[in-house]
Amino acid sequence: MKDLQFGIDIAAPVARVWDCMFDPTAYRDWTRAFAEGSYFEGSWEAGRRLRFLDPQGFGMEAVVDEHRRHERLSLRLVGEIKDGRPLPDSRLHRSPAHERYEFSAAPGGGTRLAIHLQSWDDAFTDFLQTTWPRALLRLKALAESTH
Numbered sequence: 116m117k118d119l120q121f122g123i124d125i126a127a128p129v130a131r132v133w134d135c136m137f138d139p140t141a142y143r144d145w146t147r148a149f150a151e152g153s154y155f156e157g158s159w160e161a162g163r164r165l166r167f168l169d170p171q172g173f174g175m176e177a178v179v180d181e182h183r184r185h186e187r188l189s190l191r192l193v194g195e196i197k198d199g200r201p202l203p204d205s206r207l208h209r210s211p212a213h214e215r216y217e218f219s220a221a222p223g224g225g226t227r228l229a230i231h232l233q234s235w236d237d238a239f240t241d242f243l244q245t246t247w248p249r250a251l252l253r254l255k256a257l258a259e260s261t262h
Contacts, residue, residue: 119247177190187216
């Protein structure tokens with residue numbers, strides 16, 4: 116697996132950035148970079164499961180390993196979804212990937228958001244390196260627009 120890191124400074128309080136990242140409506144907006152109509156099902160609470168989906172029913176399953184409100188959220192990606200159903204032979208069953216979102220005070224005020232994640236194949240790594248920066252710019256615009 117390849118480790119990837121992305122980050123952005125956002126001129127908004129940590130609580131605002133957190134809310135924009137995990138609110139169902141705002142999530143649909145900033146995740147359009149990954150797939151138009153992206154959404155999630157489930158809960159962001161520790162120990163709970165989430166499904167990240169597009170309108171065609173493709174996506175990922177995750178377990179929330181850590182939820183420290185306004186500080187850190189860690190996910191373990193445990194499966195892939197196709198046509199709304201878990202793939203029984205997903206490589207993530209054998210070797211889960213991880214995502215971690217860290218929120219901290221940015222120099223000069225605002226929020227520093229750092230994303231740490233793993234990618235399990237080169238094609239997906241290329242996709243993530245292209246889309247995460249676009250998604251973070253949209254999240255920044257959302258968080259800065261109403262504070």
